[in-house]
Amino acid sequence: MSDPLSIAAGFTLVMLVLMILGVPVAIALATAGIAGLYLIGGEMLALGQLYSVSYSITANYAFAVLPTFLFMGNLAMASGMATELYTAADRWLGHLRGGLYLATISGATGFAAISGSPLVNATVFTRLSLPEMLRLGYSRSLSGACIASAGTLAALIPPSIGMVVYGILTEQSIGKLMIAGIVPGIITALGYCIMVWAMVRFNPKLAPADRPKASRAERWGALGNTWSILLLFLFIMTGIYGGYFSPSAAGAAGAFGALVIIALRRRLTMSMLGMTLMRSAETTAMLFIIVIGGMIYSRMLVLSGFVTGVVDFTEALQLSPTMLLIILGMIYVVLGCFMEGLSLQLVTIPFVYPIIVAAGIDPIFFGILVIIIIEIGAITPPVGLNLFATVGASEGMLRIEDIVRGILPFVLLNVAILITFIMFPDIVMWIPNNMRY
Amino acid sequence: QDYPETNIRFGHSVSQTSTSSLADDWAAKEIAKRSDGKVTFQMFWAGAAGSPAELFDLISTGALDAGALTPSWYAANLPFFAPLSSAPFSYPNSSAAIQIGNALLADIPALKEEADENKLHVMRFAQFNEYHMLCTQPLRTIEDFKGRKIRSQGDYFPIVLNTLGATPVTVLPGEFYESMQRGTIDCIILPYDFLVSNRLYEVAKYASEITFGPIVAHMSVMNLDKWNSLDPSVQKLITDVQKEAEAFDEEVTSAANDKSLATLKENGVEVLPFPEQDKLEEMMPDMLDVWSKMMADKGMGDEASSVVAKWKELR
Amino acid sequence: MLRKLYVGINRVTLFIGGLAILAITLLGGADIIVTLIFQRPIAGVFEATQTLMVVAVFLGLGMVHLNRSYISVDIAYDAMPRFGQRLSDTLTLLLMLCFFTALAWRGWGNAMQSWRVGEYTSGIVQFPVYPAKIALAAGCTLAAVSCVVDLVAGARFRKPAVIREE
Numbered sequence: 001m002s003d004p005l006s007i008a009a010g011f012t013l014v015m016l017v018l019m020i021l022g023v024p025v026a027i028a029l030a031t032a033g034i035a036g037l038y039l040i041g042g043e044m045l046a047l048g049q050l051y052s053v054s055y056s057i058t059a060n061y062a063f064a065v066l067p068t069f070l071f072m073g074n075l076a077m078a079s080g081m082a083t084e085l086y087t088a089a090d091r092w093l094g095h096l097r098g099g100l101y102l103a104t105i106s107g108a109t110g111f112a113a114i115s116g117s118p119l120v121n122a123t124v125f126t127r128l129s130l131p132e133m134l135r136l137g138y139s140r141s142l143s144g145a146c147i148a149s150a151g152t153l154a155a156l157i158p159p160s161i162g163m164v165v166y167g168i169l170t171e172q173s174i175g176k177l178m179i180a181g182i183v184p185g186i187i188t189a190l191g192y193c194i195m196v197w198a199m200v201r202f203n204p205k206l207a208p209a210d211r212p213k214a215s216r217a218e219r220w221g222a223l224g225n226t227w228s229i230l231l232l233f234l235f236i237m238t239g240i241y242g243g244y245f246s247p248s249a250a251g252a253a254g255a256f257g258a259l260v261i262i263a264l265r266r267r268l269t270m271s272m273l274g275m276t277l278m279r280s281a282e283t284t285a286m287l288f289i290i291v292i293g294g295m296i297y298s299r300m301l302v303l304s305g306f307v308t309g310v311v312d313f314t315e316a317l318q319l320s321p322t323m324l325l326i327i328l329g330m331i332y333v334v335l336g337c338f339m340e341g342l343s344l345q346l347v348t349i350p351f352v353y354p355i356i357v358a359a360g361i362d363p364i365f366f367g368i369l370v371i372i373i374i375e376i377g378a379i380t381p382p383v384g385l386n387l388f389a390t391v392g393a394s395e396g397m398l399r400i401e402d403i404v405r406g407i408l409p410f411v412l413l414n415v416a417i418l419i420t421f422i423m424f425p426d427i428v429m430w431i432p433n434n435m436r437y
Numbered sequence: 438q439d440y441p442e443t444n445i446r447f448g449h450s451v452s453q454t455s456t457s458s459l460a461d462d463w464a465a466k467e468i469a470k471r472s473d474g475k476v477t478f479q480m481f482w483a484g485a486a487g488s489p490a491e492l493f494d495l496i497s498t499g500a501l502d503a504g505a506l507t508p509s510w511y512a513a514n515l516p517f518f519a520p521l522s523s524a525p526f527s528y529p530n531s532s533a534a535i536q537i538g539n540a541l542l543a544d545i546p547a548l549k550e551e552a553d554e555n556k557l558h559v560m561r562f563a564q565f566n567e568y569h570m571l572c573t574q575p576l577r578t579i580e581d582f583k584g585r586k587i588r589s590q591g592d593y594f595p596i597v598l599n600t601l602g603a604t605p606v607t608v609l610p611g612e613f614y615e616s617m618q619r620g621t622i623d624c625i626i627l628p629y630d631f632l633v634s635n636r637l638y639e640v641a642k643y644a645s646e647i648t649f650g651p652i653v654a655h656m657s658v659m660n661l662d663k664w665n666s667l668d669p670s671v672q673k674l675i676t677d678v679q680k681e682a683e684a685f686d687e688e689v690t691s692a693a694n695d696k697s698l699a700t701l702k703e704n705g706v707e708v709l710p711f712p713e714q715d716k717l718e719e720m721m722p723d724m725l726d727v728w729s730k731m732m733a734d735k736g737m738g739d740e741a742s743s744v745v746a747k748w749k750e751l752r
Numbered sequence: 753m754l755r756k757l758y759v760g761i762n763r764v765t766l767f768i769g770g771l772a773i774l775a776i777t778l779l780g781g782a783d784i785i786v787t788l789i790f791q792r793p794i795a796g797v798f799e800a801t802q803t804l805m806v807v808a809v810f811l812g813l814g815m816v817h818l819n820r821s822y823i824s825v826d827i828a829y830d831a832m833p834r835f836g837q838r839l840s841d842t843l844t845l846l847l848m849l850c851f852f853t854a855l856a857w858r859g860w861g862n863a864m865q866s867w868r869v870g871e872y873t874s875g876i877v878q879f880p881v882y883p884a885k886i887a888l889a890a891g892c893t894l895a896a897v898s899c900v901v902d903l904v905a906g907a908r909f910r911k912p913a914v915i916r917e918e
């Protein structure tokens with residue numbers, strides 16, 4: 001077996017089998033990649049690519065946003081900023097039936113504006129709202145699904161690590177991508193709210209009876225307490241859009257801003273700093289090892305010639321742009337069930353991108369679709385990073401099965417939104433196409 | 438002639454449509470054609486087989502068969518080749534840069550030794566258009582450089598910019614556009630064709646005829662073991678086509694310069710003359726002497742002087 | 753006792769990784785402030801950040817391994833009989849050992865080469881490359897050693913929890 005298709009297909013199978021056997025995703029990807037490269041070009045190619053990918057991916061200024069955004073999110077959580085945001089949402093929405101679902105979604109939407117990682121978002125809100133929801137008798141499966149899904153908004157609403165990766169892979173303007181993500185992000189958040197509200201209305205068992213409404217003073221007081229997170233958000237946005245720092249420096253700037261705000265509020269302690277740093281470093285290592293595995297696997301697909309083959313094949317089909325997007329969307333959603341989002345992007349974008357460009361599809365628009373698809377992938381079993389993160393952070397309160405039972409409506413809603421955007425691209429592109437500087 | 442079947446994986450750091458890729462693309466196709474498809478260059482563009490930071494290691498260790506290396510990016514490993522692709526004000530024009538590269542490689546043993554040590558066979562030097570400049574504000578005189586934030590790269594541009602009183606700023610290539618748009622930098626130094634391919638004319642409207650000279654874009658190299666393993670007939674075919682590719686390269690590179698200049702003007706960019714060019718060049722230290730001094734500090738001064746002597750004689 | 757030392761080393765390297773993230777943050781912040789005031793960025797922040805990135809990523813690896821923070825699919829694994837799980841654990845550890853050993857081996861070779869030729873990043877300041885390359889090699893060595901320790905001790909790879917945090 002030395003033709004590109006057999007190598008690529010064979011080792012994709014190997015990767016899936018390893019993953020199903022329980023081998024960590026990163027190692028399964030890397031093993032398939034290295035073994036495939038060995039078959040393609042021998043030991044030198046395999047080991048050479050292994051080292052060279054690992055070093056160049058990490059010694060990379062553009063990727064410094066990842067650890068720094070993680071650090072910022074951890075700081076926001078440890079210092080109580082995230083709690084303040086959640087409390088405000090709760091005071092304003094908590095009295096509605098199922099109000100904590102809405103509070104969680106809106107809180108996560110707000111937090112998404114300063115967090116670039118769905119993983120961080122899901123963790124933060126699992127810690128913040130899950131105990132309260134379960135205590136009050138909210139549905140275990142809907143609560144978990146709600147947190148995991150709302151967390152994905154962090155990828156769509158800027159800043160976004162997923163967009164940075166897409167921007168790097170395709171050399172597209174990251175700023176423009178981020179602007180383009182705002183409206184789809186808000187639409188998705190609203191969609192989640194309406195859907196959950198309707199579900200609770202038709203099935204009252206999903207949420208406890210109404211709670212008394214918070215007083216006017218309580219509501220405005222809680223809103224006032226969110227000033228620090230709003231300030232942080234404004235700082236990052238002004239910084240990026242005002243030219244004070246580049247998008248790739250936004251992570252460091254955000255974490256720095258968070259440090260300053262927390263210090264000014266006299267909440268910065270050495271133990272908090274040490275803990276958040278170590279937690280960020282561990283997550284950084286965990287995420288990068290997946291990225292490295294994904295890149296090695298991707299190089300295998302490229303060097304086998306498989307990628308060129310797929311590009312030629314798809315080009316030969318001569319599909320209309322809409323058909324192309326629908327077919328690609330279907331392929332992606334299926335792949336997203338099995339693959340982690342960042343790796344999925346790293347593996348596919350290098351060869352899907354030329355097809356997209358050749359078909360005359362706007363790369364920014366496609367980037368937004370990719371981010372939405374990756375969000376869907378993050379909440380679909382068996383490999384759904386946000387499902388894992390939510391279960392992991394719940395420390396035993398939730399099992400995977402619980403969330404999986406509640407997740408389907410959220411997946412379907414996202415698919416519906418995706419199809420709507422494909423049919424009406426202007427919803428996404430109106431702002432980025434008309435923005436003035 | 439009947440050639441043995443040969444496949445060569447070639448990694449390129451830039452896209453297939455970039456000016457400096459055109460001749461590599463042409464050579465690959467021409468070699469396939471002349472060998473009836475027996476000798477194929479499998480081209481991986483835009484870092485698909487390895488990012489620019491990786492290519493040297495990949496080719497030198499044989500992980501990739503061949504590729505386009507810009508030697509100054511690997512200056513520690515290729516100190517003798519490095520100035521070819523980085524020293525400004527060192528060539529009279531783009532074609533001369535190629536002739537100088539070829540002559541140095543042929544006549545100065547240090548270059549050949551350096552290539553051998555790193556397991557590289559140099560197939561061809563590629564052309565690069567002269568560096569000009571694009572700014573968000575008009576730049577007419579040397580005085581106008583004072584305090585400007587200008588994108589800098591490599592070992593020599595920091596010297597150039599500091600001499601002129603400007604501020605060198607590091608910017609990722611993916612962020613050129615936004616950096617100019619948002620004022621993180623005021624000017625960028627690139628050939629006209631790169632100003633166009635990055636669409637920078639959308640965000641900056643003042644180009645300058647000021648020139649920092651051309652450089653060598655890259656050298657197309659093959660792993661030495663791979664090269665030695667090739668059938669002599671294949672080696673000859675590659676050498677012949679690469680020689681012809683030099684002429685092709687000269688033609689397309691100069692055409693790209695003219696076309697891009699026109700594109701800039703069509704898009705409302707004002708191309709300002711720079712009457713103080715001679716004065717500017719007088720202010721600059723001779724970059725070859727700068728290099729020679731750096732090499733002397735590393736204990737390679739003698740060979741470096743012979744490179745400089747030959748280079749100065751040729752330019 | 754040995755176990756304590758082993759956990760201790762991994763905690764220390766994780767802490768260094770954390771400090772690298774703090775350094776990236778502080779350098780980035782200082783750069784923005786200095787640029788704002790003096791209209792001139794701090795030279796070398798770009799290059800330093802790249803080195804610190806490698807430190808942050810690879811020195812955290814040991815703890816990821818110790819805590820089993822890797823992401824994996826557990827549905828089939830959880831349904832396996834004990835014997836199957838043991839096999840899966842051993843397979844995982846062996847593959848990981850190969851991965852980290854290969855990377856560490858190449859890593860040390862490259863780090864030494866980088867040191868020998870005095871490799872630096874060319875730019876506004878010349879920044880040595882070898883510290884980053886040593887960080888990569890050291891982190892992978894530690895992870896490889898962890899795999900050997902686990903294999904020798906017959907340790908299970910997996911604990912019940914899928915992911916501990918984040």
Ligand code: NA
Pocket residue numbers: 111112113114115116117153154155156157158159160
């Ligand atoms: Na976000």
Ligand code: NA
Pocket residue numbers: 336337338339376377378379380381382383384385
């Ligand atoms: Na999934």
